Amino acid sequence: MNVRSQVSMVFHLDKCIGCHTCSIACKNIWTDRKGTEYMWWNNVETKPGTGFPTAWEDQEKYNGGWKVEDGTLALRSQSRTKSVVNMFHHPNLPTLDDYYHPWTYDYKNLFDAPEGSDQPIARPISMVTGEPVAIESGPNWDDDLGGSPVYAEHDRNLEGLSEEQRQQLFAVERLVFFYFPRICNHCLNPACVAACPSGALYKRGEDGIVLVDQTRCRAWRACIAACPYKKVYFNWSTGKSEKCILCFPRLETGQAPACFHSCVGRIRYLGVLLYDADRLEEAASRPDDELVEAQRSLILDPFDPQVIAAAAANGVHDSVIESAQRSPVYQFVKVWKVALPPHIEYRTMPMLFYVPPMAPVMANRGQGVVDSVSDDLFHDIEAARVPLQFLGNLFGAGHDAKVRYALRKQKAVRWHRRAETVGDVDRATADRMLREADCTAEEAEAIYRLTSLCTFEERFVIPPMHREEALQMLEEPMEHKQAAGFGFIKAPRRGV
Amino acid sequence: MRLIVRRLVPLALLLGVLPGPLSEASAQDTAAFFRQNCASCHTIGGGRLTGPDLKGVAARKDRAWLAHFIVSPRRVLDSGDPYAQQLLQEARGVVMPDVAGMTPQLAEALLDLIAAESALPKSQFAGVAVPTRPFTAADVERGRALFRGDERLVNGAPACLSCHAVRGVGGLGGGHLAPDLTKVYERLQGRKGLATWLNAPPTPTMQSLFAGRALTDAELQPLVAYFEHAATQGGEDPKTGLLTFVLLGLGATVVGLVTMDAAWRSRLVSVRRALVERSRLARS
Numbered sequence: 001m002n003v004r005s006q007v008s009m010v011f012h013l014d015k016c017i018g019c020h021t022c023s024i025a026c027k028n029i030w031t032d033r034k035g036t037e038y039m040w041w042n043n044v045e046t047k048p049g050t051g052f053p054t055a056w057e058d059q060e061k062y063n064g065g066w067k068v069e070d071g072t073l074a075l076r077s078q079s080r081t082k083s084v085v086n087m088f089h090h091p092n093l094p095t096l097d098d099y100y101h102p103w104t105y106d107y108k109n110l111f112d113a114p115e116g117s118d119q120p121i122a123r124p125i126s127m128v129t130g131e132p133v134a135i136e137s138g139p140n141w142d143d144d145l146g147g148s149p150v151y152a153e154h155d156r157n158l159e160g161l162s163e164e165q166r167q168q169l170f171a172v173e174r175l176v177f178f179y180f181p182r183i184c185n186h187c188l189n190p191a192c193v194a195a196c197p198s199g200a201l202y203k204r205g206e207d208g209i210v211l212v213d214q215t216r217c218r219a220w221r222a223c224i225a226a227c228p229y230k231k232v233y234f235n236w237s238t239g240k241s242e243k244c245i246l247c248f249p250r251l252e253t254g255q256a257p258a259c260f261h262s263c264v265g266r267i268r269y270l271g272v273l274l275y276d277a278d279r280l281e282e283a284a285s286r287p288d289d290e291l292v293e294a295q296r297s298l299i300l301d302p303f304d305p306q307v308i309a310a311a312a313a314n315g316v317h318d319s320v321i322e323s324a325q326r327s328p329v330y331q332f333v334k335v336w337k338v339a340l341p342p343h344i345e346y347r348t349m350p351m352l353f354y355v356p357p358m359a360p361v362m363a364n365r366g367q368g369v370v371d372s373v374s375d376d377l378f379h380d381i382e383a384a385r386v387p388l389q390f391l392g393n394l395f396g397a398g399h400d401a402k403v404r405y406a407l408r409k410q411k412a413v414r415w416h417r418r419a420e421t422v423g424d425v426d427r428a429t430a431d432r433m434l435r436e437a438d439c440t441a442e443e444a445e446a447i448y449r450l451t452s453l454c455t456f457e458e459r460f461v462i463p464p465m466h467r468e469e470a471l472q473m474l475e476e477p478m479e480h481k482q483a484a485g486f487g488f489i490k491a492p493r494r495g496v
Numbered sequence: 497m498r499l500i501v502r503r504l505v506p507l508a509l510l511l512g513v514l515p516g517p518l519s520e521a522s523a524q525d526t527a528a529f530f531r532q533n534c535a536s537c538h539t540i541g542g543g544r545l546t547g548p549d550l551k552g553v554a555a556r557k558d559r560a561w562l563a564h565f566i567v568s569p570r571r572v573l574d575s576g577d578p579y580a581q582q583l584l585q586e587a588r589g590v591v592m593p594d595v596a597g598m599t600p601q602l603a604e605a606l607l608d609l610i611a612a613e614s615a616l617p618k619s620q621f622a623g624v625a626v627p628t629r630p631f632t633a634a635d636v637e638r639g640r641a642l643f644r645g646d647e648r649l650v651n652g653a654p655a656c657l658s659c660h661a662v663r664g665v666g667g668l669g670g671g672h673l674a675p676d677l678t679k680v681y682e683r684l685q686g687r688k689g690l691a692t693w694l695n696a697p698p699t700p701t702m703q704s705l706f707a708g709r710a711l712t713d714a715e716l717q718p719l720v721a722y723f724e725h726a727a728t729q730g731g732e733d734p735k736t737g738l739l740t741f742v743l744l745g746l747g748a749t750v751v752g753l754v755t756m757d758a759a760w761r762s763r764l765v766s767v768r769r770a771l772v773e774r775s776r777l778a779r780s
Contacts, residue, residue, distance in 0.1 A: 095767075
């Protein structure tokens with residue numbers, strides 16, 4: 001048993017209101033520099049939709065992630081041969097158009113325009129060249145089903161849905177969408193790290209955050225092709241790849257990452273998981289329908305004395321183990337089993353989990369009156385407007401069993417609370433639902449508390465990073481103290 | 497603690513080195529030095545190469561003069577010494593270079609070595625035995641095979657062709673990293689000079705490549721035969737060789753670019769634009 005710690009995340013999609021506050025918080029802190037204009041380390045997508053960059057889930061085009069070849073894992077986009085063949089051009093990279101051409105407006109013109117017969121206007125101008133541009137798309141161009149005949153209908157997760165189901169998804173009075181915020185998943189088996197020819201990407205030993213070493217990056221861009229979630233971006237100004245750093249400078253000082261901190265819907269949870277790195281490869285090579293369970297089995301019980309001993313022997317600090325015991329992520333993923341990894345079939349073992357969203361039930365329209373087909377407006381899972389198959393494609397590698405389990409449990413919690421507070425549901429029905437959903441009243445209460453009444457400290461259980469100990473391995477702490485301060489030791493250099 | 501250690505270690509090293517006596521170069525080291533630095537121009541009892549045969553050199557000139565000359569031949573020459581001038585003439589104007597790392601102590605050790613080797617009936621520095629008989633076509637052919645790397649060198653050294661060219665050896669005349677060897681036979685003044693040079697290459701690049709991978713006698717002779725053949729038979733004009741090389745390079749570049757352009761036709765096609773285009777077509 002090779003126990004390691006991983007800072008992991010849960011996004012509760014049932015609570016996301018799609019306000020993009022997270023994206024803006026991230027943008028303002030990290031990607032408002034030259035060369036990063038088009039990057040959105042955090043973005044919020046509408047599902048169904050093609051997302052950002054366009055159709056990132058289409059691995060036939062982008063070739064991201066891993067495949068199982070003769071029983072072993074192999075990258076889809078990179079191999080010894082391909083690294084030579086694709087030396088001058090990598091055929092699987094998104095183009096700038098697939099992201100979007102970043103633009104701003106020529107506000108200066110509003111003040112400086114010569115006097116004329118018309119109002120001056122602020123024309124859209126490119127943030128890259130400064131020239132006027134025609135806006136063709138943006139990072140959330142298909143927000144709230146915008147342009148759905150072009151974008152939403154080409155969502156890869158619609159595969160396997162009947163023609164009728166597809167039509168219903170977009171029919172007036174029946175259409176439905178939900179939000180899907182995305183950051184880097186800080187995977188256990190990151191394809192970007194494996195693909196880098198320069199060894200510039202690495203997974204931090206103490207907390208599993210995946211980072212790009214800006215001095216070692218040589219602009220091969222193999223990481224961008226390899227990441228199936230398209231969460232590594234290329235800075236055209238510095239000629240280096242950049243990605244979500246999970247705000248590690250904030251984590252190291254005990255603060256939640258900016259997107260977590262600013263989340264209006266309080267959908268985000270962060271905590272440490274302990275996992276067994278020895279069984280990682282075996283778990284990632286399992287057949288599609290076993291992957292979710294295989295990943296769960298990697299996550300270890302932080303209360304198990306054997307696990308604690310093995311973790312301590314592996315250099316995991318006591319305070320981190322203690323933090324893992326309070327982790328909300330452990331509850332959602334391993335204990336309650338209501339949070340699921342996105343597209344686990346890419347086999348990178350993402351460590352950002354999603355609680356699948358509840359959806360209203362299907363409606364009928366007869367004689368000008370809209371009528372729902374079920375009395376349980378928000379609770380009939382099979383009749384929900386988002387087909388289970390769609391959620392199964394997104395969160396279950398094409399299999400809906402795990403999604404159904406998670407939704408049933410959420411539904412049972414609602415009925416349980418309804419019996420408690422509103423009283424229009426009798427206790428016996430609520431208890432039966434809890435039993436059917438493999439849930440006890442205590443568990444339902446705990447899920448309810450962590451979902452609805454959670455405090456800041458309950459949502460973000462940030463492990464102590466012990467930078468002082470890491471520092472001690474590299475230099476004399478007293479010397480470091482004298483040399484620390486503001487400014488750059490080595491100023492960032494523009495240009496390739 | 498670590499700081500103290502860090503500062504003390506270099507000091508300790510310094511102290512450890514200084515008081516130690518400057519060790520006498522052992523006889524074996526001197527012989528190795530001779531082989532590496534002297535043997536390509538001098539033999540001991542093997543006749544003259546570029547420089548004179550050193551057998552019994554002590555009888556020809558006094559030891560103090562010799563030691564002085566070895567340390568810096570250039571200085572002695574510049575001082576107008578008549579014997580040095582005579583040597584220069586005998587060597588057809590080739591000046592003996594100042595040998596890197598030469599010290600008065602080492603010069604003395606070398607003179608000792610030369611004296612000891614001169615006393616032997618056959619010195620280890622008598623030079624390579626090269627037959628005086630005319631080389632056969634088979635010798636030349638084998639030499640060409642070794643040069644081109646068709647036949648591997650026994651001790652694992654890289655084939656000559658990787659860096660050197662000889663006119664007419666192949667389509668492009670060989671590598672251009674190192675000197676053209678077409679006339680090397682003439683430059684090194686015949687079989688003996690060439691064979692000795694190849695036996696213990698004196699230049700730093702060759703030394704690093706051939707350290708521990710020396711050519712065997714069975715390889716030396718065919719190579720000498722091949723170089724002799726190349727020098728006498730000539731070959732095509734070097735300028736035409738270069739022109740072919742440049743033109744071929746240009747052609748390959750063009751073919752490469754065209755192939756890449758064809759193979760990556762889709763590089764400017766964006767996923768999003770294709771989606772928009774497809775649904776526009778579907779609606780119309």
